[in-house]
Amino acid sequence: xxxxxAAVREVxxxxxxxxxEATVRRRTQHRREQVxxxxxxxxxxxxxxxxxxxxxxxxxxxxxxxxxxxxTDFLTDTxxxxxxxxxxxxxxxxxxxxxxxxxxxxxxxxxxxxxxxIYLSEFASSRLRELIKPVLELLGAVPxxxxxxxxxxxxxxxxxxLWPDLPGFNxxxxxxxxxxxxxPLVISLSEDAMRAVxxxxxxxxxxxxxxxxxxxxxxxxxxATSGLVAAHVLGVSRAVGETMVxxxxxxxxxxxxxxxxxxxxxxxxxxxxxxxxxLPHGSIGYQSIFAAGFVxxxxxxxxxxxxxxxxxxxxxxx
Amino acid sequence: MLRRRKLAETLFKTVGICSLALGIGTLVLLxxxxxxxxxxxxxxxxxxxxxxxxxxxxGILPALVxxxxxxxxxxxxxxxxxxxxxxxxxEYARRTWMTELIEVTVTNLAGVPSIIFGLLAxxxxxxxxxLGASILTAGxxxxxxxxxxxxxxxxEAIRAxxxxxxxxxxxxxxxxxxxxxxxxxxxxxxxILTGIILALSRAIGETAPIVTIGALxxxxxxxxxxxxxxxxxxxxxxxxxxxxxxxxxxxxWVSRPGEDFAGNxxxxxxxxxxxxxxxxxxxxxxxxxMRKRIAW
Numbered sequence: 168x169x170x171x172x173a174a175v176r177e178v179x180x181x182x183x184x185x186x187x188e189a190t191v192r193r194r195t196q197h198r199r200e201q202v203x204x205x206x207x208x209x210x211x212x213x214x215x216x217x218x219x220x221x222x223x224x225x226x227x228x229x230x231x232x233x234x235x236x237x238x239t240d241f242l243t244d245t246x247x248x249x250x251x252x253x254x255x256x257x258x259x260x261x262x263x264x265x266x267x268x269x270x271x272x273x274x275x276x277x278x279x280x281x282x283x284x285i286y287l288s289e290f291a292s293s294r295l296r297e298l299i300k301p302v303l304e305l306l307g308a309v310p311x312x313x314x315x316x317x318x319x320x321x322x323x324x325x326x327x328x329l330w331p332d333l334p335g336f337n338x339x340x341x342x343x344x345x346x347x348x349x350x351p352l353v354i355s356l357s358e359d360a361m362r363a364v365x366x367x368x369x370x371x372x373x374x375x376x377x378x379x380x381x382x383x384x385x386x387x388x389x390x391a392t393s394g395l396v397a398a399h400v401l402g403v404s405r406a407v408g409e410t411m412v413x414x415x416x417x418x419x420x421x422x423x424x425x426x427x428x429x430x431x432x433x434x435x436x437x438x439x440x441x442x443x444x445x446l447p448h449g450s451i452g453y454q455s456i457f458a459a460g461f462v463x464x465x466x467x468x469x470x471x472x473x474x475x476x477x478x479x480x481x482x483x484x485x
Numbered sequence: 486m487l488r489r490r491k492l493a494e495t496l497f498k499t500v501g502i503c504s505l506a507l508g509i510g511t512l513v514l515l516x517x518x519x520x521x522x523x524x525x526x527x528x529x530x531x532x533x534x535x536x537x538x539x540x541x542x543x544g545i546l547p548a549l550v551x552x553x554x555x556x557x558x559x560x561x562x563x564x565x566x567x568x569x570x571x572x573x574x575x576e577y578a579r580r581t582w583m584t585e586l587i588e589v590t591v592t593n594l595a596g597v598p599s600i601i602f603g604l605l606a607x608x609x610x611x612x613x614x615x616l617g618a619s620i621l622t623a624g625x626x627x628x629x630x631x632x633x634x635x636x637x638x639x640x641e642a643i644r645a646x647x648x649x650x651x652x653x654x655x656x657x658x659x660x661x662x663x664x665x666x667x668x669x670x671x672x673x674x675x676x677i678l679t680g681i682i683l684a685l686s687r688a689i690g691e692t693a694p695i696v697t698i699g700a701l702x703x704x705x706x707x708x709x710x711x712x713x714x715x716x717x718x719x720x721x722x723x724x725x726x727x728x729x730x731x732x733x734x735x736x737x738w739v740s741r742p743g744e745d746f747a748g749n750x751x752x753x754x755x756x757x758x759x760x761x762x763x764x765x766x767x768x769x770x771x772x773x774x775m776r777k778r779i780a781w
Binding site: 196199200203204206207208210211212213214215217218220221224225227228278279282283285286287290291299301302303304305306308309310311312313314315316317319320321347350351354378379380381401404405407408409410411414415435438439442443448456457460463464467468471475 | 490491493494497498500501502504505507508509511512514515518519522565566567569570572573574577578586587590591592593594596597598599600601602603604605607608609612629632633636660661662683686687689690691692693696697698699732733735736739740747750751754757758761762765766769
């Protein structure tokens, strides 16, 4: 009895420092884990910080702008000439330029994108699909400045053969190029939406004797509508924010027109034009690009939110 | 009736192939135009000369050096931040409003037009932090720009690792970080690499944000060398140097009237397209290899 008690005491005596050391080690390890987790958390917070910084910078400089320019002038004046002596600050011409180029792009992207996506999702063999998707990805990876070159020196001259009095700078050429540029995005999002339609619906349709095309148009497309719309909305958001194509090929003069055959500056082209010059920090011209940028950010934000909400919806249906 | 339906079906297939061909045809046409106009201009002199008023003597050396240095800054800042954020979101984050907020901002940042990042950089890096239109500013701007891309692709790569791997590590007494750094990260490395290549290939072609921060379009000198002969041997002066990059050099040449400069622009464009498509091709290849090899 006494002997075994002594043995237990001996074991405790020997193991005590070991246990103490293990406890210390576990504590430092725990602390290390916590430090690492905090570091990772800080890295994740960078995107929040970036978002806050974008909003703050845009709002702050825009506030300076709106101290000098009334909101009514900004929204209703039909001239945008902040750099002239006779300065006017009406955003409408830039907005019109942005909308016309985006609309032309959309006119290309809606039919071509939808048809391509239907073909890829419902008709193409999986081998063709595996081949086409990376190529589309490459199409989306070409730098925008190269597309600008393409719009100015390839597409516009080609269009001038059709309409000889088309000016060298116009909104039609860049609009078409923007449409082609957003195709990869539109096609891959649309295809995702149609893939998400359950097979059962298609099989039901085939069972009633419908052809593939009828099934695609009358069953799959209606079932995937919100996803398809979302794809195009996100495409528009990309088109609205597109910069280099329009800055290179659509001209730099604000021009309130709905005619795509005319040259006109967009919001983004104006920002580039001002940035290329040498405007003093804090001047009204400098602040005007932030006000214009704020309008642009608000537009793309709205489109993005709309797109994401619609995308979520098509996911939840089934 | 049946015949008409079959006809409609064939018709649609033709239209479908044609519309796909429009995208692919554009890519081919674009490449062809660049080669026809620009391939003749690419030679040793073009790669090693400074810009010039005479188109035939002009080169893109400063733009090449500028692009490389900026990519270096972008990679050093953007990749660790993006990967760390993705690890946090996938492995550590609990479902709180904070996590929700981070995820919403990542999605949102991915959709912000690149020129808005330029405005942020102009207002914040250039003036508030006083970094000027320097290589550092441009690198940081592009790092923010690629952050969402890196985060999203890294998360996808991490999510593809089965949960059993983590449980096995935990069962052997590994801590969370040990599990992540010894198992999750090495196994998802190929996927993360794909994302990083794609992100950098996007950054190298970005023009708008760099124009916005006030990069020069005509630059006839190189940034100071990073290595010095006398101690401390390494200098970071180049970070604050003015710069130009390849897309801006191309933009400057496109905007100039005259056939000769259009040729230069095409040559710069050809180099740029080869770089980005090469990087994308590499990424697609890595992904393809990875998909073939993995069998959990």
